[in-house]
Amino acid sequence: MSVLAAAADTGVSLGTGEAVVFWVLAPVALAGALGMVFSRNAVHSALWLVNTMLVLGVFYVVQEAPFLGAVQIIVYTGAIMILFLFVLMLVGRDSSDSVVETLRGQRVAAIVLGVGFAGLAGTGIARATQDLGATGLADAQPDGNIEAIAELLFTRYLLAFEVTSALLITAAVGAMVLAHIEREPGTRQTQKELSRARFLTTDRPQTYPGPGVFARANSVAAPALLPDGRLAEDSFATGIDPQEVDQMPRPTGREQLGSPDHQLGTQDGSSGGGALR
Amino acid sequence: MITLASPDQPTLEDFGSDVWWIVLIKIVGVFVVLVVMTLFAIVFERKVVSRMQQRIGPNRVGPRGYLQSLADGLKLAFKEDIMPALADKPVYFLAPVIAAVPAFLAFSVIPMGPTVSIFGERTPLQLTDAPIGVLVVLACSAMGVYGIVLAGWASGSTYPLLGGLRSAAQMVSYEIAMGLSIVAVFLYAGSMSTSEIVAAQADGNEVSFFGWEFTGPSWFAVLLPVSFVIYAIAVVGETNRAPFDLPEAESELVGGFHTEYSSLKFALFFLAEYINMVTVSALAATLFLGGWRAPWPLSIWDGANSGWWPMLWFFLKVVAALFVFIWLRGTLPRLRYDQFMRFGWKVLVPTALVWILAVATMRTVSREADLSTGQVALFVGVPIALVVLGGLAIASRASNRDTRLMAEEAAAGAVHAVDPEPEVLAPAGPRRRPAQRTGPSRAEGGFPIPPMDLRVPPSPRLRRAEPVGAATRGEGGVVATGRRGSTRTEVGPTDSTEDGDV
Numbered sequence: 159m160s161v162l163a164a165a166a167d168t169g170v171s172l173g174t175g176e177a178v179v180f181w182v183l184a185p186v187a188l189a190g191a192l193g194m195v196f197s198r199n200a201v202h203s204a205l206w207l208v209n210t211m212l213v214l215g216v217f218y219v220v221q222e223a224p225f226l227g228a229v230q231i232i233v234y235t236g237a238i239m240i241l242f243l244f245v246l247m248l249v250g251r252d253s254s255d256s257v258v259e260t261l262r263g264q265r266v267a268a269i270v271l272g273v274g275f276a277g278l279a280g281t282g283i284a285r286a287t288q289d290l291g292a293t294g295l296a297d298a299q300p301d302g303n304i305e306a307i308a309e310l311l312f313t314r315y316l317l318a319f320e321v322t323s324a325l326l327i328t329a330a331v332g333a334m335v336l337a338h339i340e341r342e343p344g345t346r347q348t349q350k351e352l353s354r355a356r357f358l359t360t361d362r363p364q365t366y367p368g369p370g371v372f373a374r375a376n377s378v379a380a381p382a383l384l385p386d387g388r389l390a391e392d393s394f395a396t397g398i399d400p401q402e403v404d405q406m407p408r409p410t411g412r413e414q415l416g417s418p419d420h421q422l423g424t425q426d427g428s429s430g431g432g433a434l435r
Numbered sequence: 436m437i438t439l440a441s442p443d444q445p446t447l448e449d450f451g452s453d454v455w456w457i458v459l460i461k462i463v464g465v466f467v468v469l470v471v472m473t474l475f476a477i478v479f480e481r482k483v484v485s486r487m488q489q490r491i492g493p494n495r496v497g498p499r500g501y502l503q504s505l506a507d508g509l510k511l512a513f514k515e516d517i518m519p520a521l522a523d524k525p526v527y528f529l530a531p532v533i534a535a536v537p538a539f540l541a542f543s544v545i546p547m548g549p550t551v552s553i554f555g556e557r558t559p560l561q562l563t564d565a566p567i568g569v570l571v572v573l574a575c576s577a578m579g580v581y582g583i584v585l586a587g588w589a590s591g592s593t594y595p596l597l598g599g600l601r602s603a604a605q606m607v608s609y610e611i612a613m614g615l616s617i618v619a620v621f622l623y624a625g626s627m628s629t630s631e632i633v634a635a636q637a638d639g640n641e642v643s644f645f646g647w648e649f650t651g652p653s654w655f656a657v658l659l660p661v662s663f664v665i666y667a668i669a670v671v672g673e674t675n676r677a678p679f680d681l682p683e684a685e686s687e688l689v690g691g692f693h694t695e696y697s698s699l700k701f702a703l704f705f706l707a708e709y710i711n712m713v714t715v716s717a718l719a720a721t722l723f724l725g726g727w728r729a730p731w732p733l734s735i736w737d738g739a740n741s742g743w744w745p746m747l748w749f750f751l752k753v754v755a756a757l758f759v760f761i762w763l764r765g766t767l768p769r770l771r772y773d774q775f776m777r778f779g780w781k782v783l784v785p786t787a788l789v790w791i792l793a794v795a796t797m798r799t800v801s802r803e804a805d806l807s808t809g810q811v812a813l814f815v816g817v818p819i820a821l822v823v824l825g826g827l828a829i830a831s832r833a834s835n836r837d838t839r840l841m842a843e844e845a846a847a848g849a850v851h852a853v854d855p856e857p858e859v860l861a862p863a864g865p866r867r868r869p870a871q872r873t874g875p876s877r878a879e880g881g882f883p884i885p886p887m888d889l890r891v892p893p894s895p896r897l898r899r900a901e902p903v904g905a906a907t908r909g910e911g912g913v914v915a916t917g918r919r920g921s922t923r924t925e926v927g928p929t930d931s932t933e934d935g936d937v
Contacts, residue, residue, distance in 0.1 A: 201523075201526070202526070205526070208581070212578075215574075224565055224567045225570070228573070228574050231577065232570065232573050232614075236573075236607075237577065240606075240607055241603075243581075243588070243603065244584075244603045244604065247584070247599065247603075248600070304566055304627065349774075353771060
């Protein structure tokens with residue numbers, strides 16, 4: 159309320175488009191925030207939060223800070239929340255919040271403190287910005303949003319920028335050091351060693367053939383057929399007796415025409431591919 | 436820095452002032468272009484891959500088979516829509532939408548041509564542009580990751596979850612390399628807006644090479660070769676295409692994140708994948724290949740860069756980039772996951788960082804020493820690019836030394852099956868025994884599998900499922916299944932044929 163009052167005081171009014179965007183998207187952002195708090199499922203909570211962050215990004219763009227909006231979407235929704243989701247997915251999809259209060263009165267205390275903190279922060283910001291004169295976008299960023307940010311970032315706030323990045327790097331390295339488990343070399347096969355072993359110790363590094371081009375079934379029990387109709391022995395599944403599937407009648411097959419040797423008159427009694435039915 | 440090559444070149448001021456029906460036409464146009472390009476890309480891919488594999492490919496539907504993907508799309512729409520019992524329904528429903536919508540959005544900042552006249556209105560052939568144009572594409576691709584990750588999670592099944600996890604890690608890592616590769620283009624163009632990046636590639640660079648004056652190419656693919664290579668590799672990972680299609684690796688994960696999807700929901704994933712391919716190809720053409728501007732022999736003709744002709748050059752470049760995607764798929768085997776991650780983090784990202792440093796140095800040198808862009812690129816950039824690429828080649832050869840030597844020994848016959856112990860670890864897991872005519876039987880110690888006439892009992896994870904053996908426990912029949920809310924108190928006769936051993 160006080161923000162709107164301040165806006166009215168300085169004579170700044172919202173444009174129509176901006177007002178429409180605000181009144182359409184503000185409930186969406188608020189719904190996202192509430193949904194994040196009240197969802198039982200951790201992934202749903204994360205999604206609600208993504209929703210709110212996305213809306214905030216749109217708000218930044220509408221307020222002529224397009225770079226901030228894009229970075230908000232790329233960094234926060236695109237990278238950080240994805241990592242959140244990554245961790246949540248590793249935890250397991252059935253672990254939703256427990257409704258049992260482990261500390262008595264914990265929930266009431268949290269609500270009271272939360273509302274109190276929000277009130278304090280809101281009042282503080284409102285009081286601090288009460289008599290602040292608005293510079294206006296045209297004066298604040300005469301060369302455009304990106305140039306204005308770049309200039310401030312690399313001149314006035316250079317030290318803060320560098321210190322922040324050093325802090326983030328330290329945090330990332332620290333997390334890796336804490337989470338990393340040092341293994342004795344050789345105690346666990348890496349993917350590289352496994353694949354090397356497979357290539358050097360077996361006759362067949364590639365995958366085994368599937369049902370085959372001419373097969374009439376794709377059950378694991380139905381072996382693949384070679385182009386001449388024989389069964390491909392490589393495709394027999396472990397532990398299952400191969401089941402032969404009824405083949406299409408072939409008017410040009412051996413049953414009608416006999417073996418190629420017979421046709422050619424070179425009968426030596428051993429026709430190759432005798433595995434055909 | 437931005438030179439206006441011609442009055443047709445749109446600038447940022449030209450956007451945002453269109454009449455509403457022009458905007459509508461452009462929106463519909465972008466939508467139609469993307470859908471048609473998807474249909475074309477699918478059939479093009481099948482035909483090119485089949486030629487590369489000595490096959491003919493689709494040749495039945497329509498003239499020379501070119502309507503095959505239309506028929507496939509219609510067939511897909513009429514298939515049964517399956518909702519897995521364990522799926523998280525709202526998320527399962529939302530995921531394909533989240534995948535498809537950003538894919539369409541990203542194309543809105545791609546310039547397809549100069550300022551043209553549509554029904555008497557002068558307007559650029561581009562839906563919109565912003566000072567942060569390219570970042571919009573990055574933001575959209577960042578949002579597209581959610582579709583895949585959530586699809587994998589919401590399906591409630593193992594393989595999709597693995598695919599979703601893989602794609603989360605993969606797309607986040609390769610997006611970093613992609614973003615870093617584009618930074619050098621920003622430095623050279625002095626802008627992040629797509630239309631101004633195209634304008635920055637308009638004029639050739641005057642280069643004097645030991646007294647020999649000529650006009651060099653101004654495409655950023657030539658000026659910034661390392662960026663172009665990194666971009667080309669990173670977007671293949673970003674779009675989940677072979678050889679980086681680990682999230683949907685068929686031989687490992689069935690279908691990956693879309694295993695449980697069918698019908699239109701699956702079609703949306705398919706659409707999103709191909710639209711992403713078209714978008715990154717169009718972005719490659721815009722950032723590195725001169726955008727809609729005609730390539731050299733054509734640009735001699737004055738009319739080549741005005742009117743509607745540039746749209747043709749643009750789409751020719753896009754199709755060429757698509758062809759490279761397909762070529763890669765037809766040529767390269769899929770990477771192992773550890774190779775893939777190491778490549779992204781230990782090769783692409785550091786190379787991109789070093790290259791940005793070099794490019795920034797080149798910019799500073801050219802400004803301080805008052806040299807032209809082309810001269811600096813020729814005398815500094817080309818040697819640096821050669822050093823970087825050469826260093827990478829040597830490093831990769833050195834790191835693969837063991838494997839290479841071992842493979843050479845094996846090929847030369849140094850490793851025999853009769854050798855007592857080869858220099859590798861034994862393969863893990865049960866190995867397939869040599870195939871016999873009848874196949875191995877279980878009595879010989881094959882892998883224990885259920886009998887073929889097994890009646891599969893209902894999954895105990897389903898809430899509606901009858902707990903197996905509830906009656907025979909004898910403690911009042913209360914069986915905790917380990918899942919809250921599914922504790923049953925029913926005591927009833929259970930089918931004794933299914934739990935005979937309890």
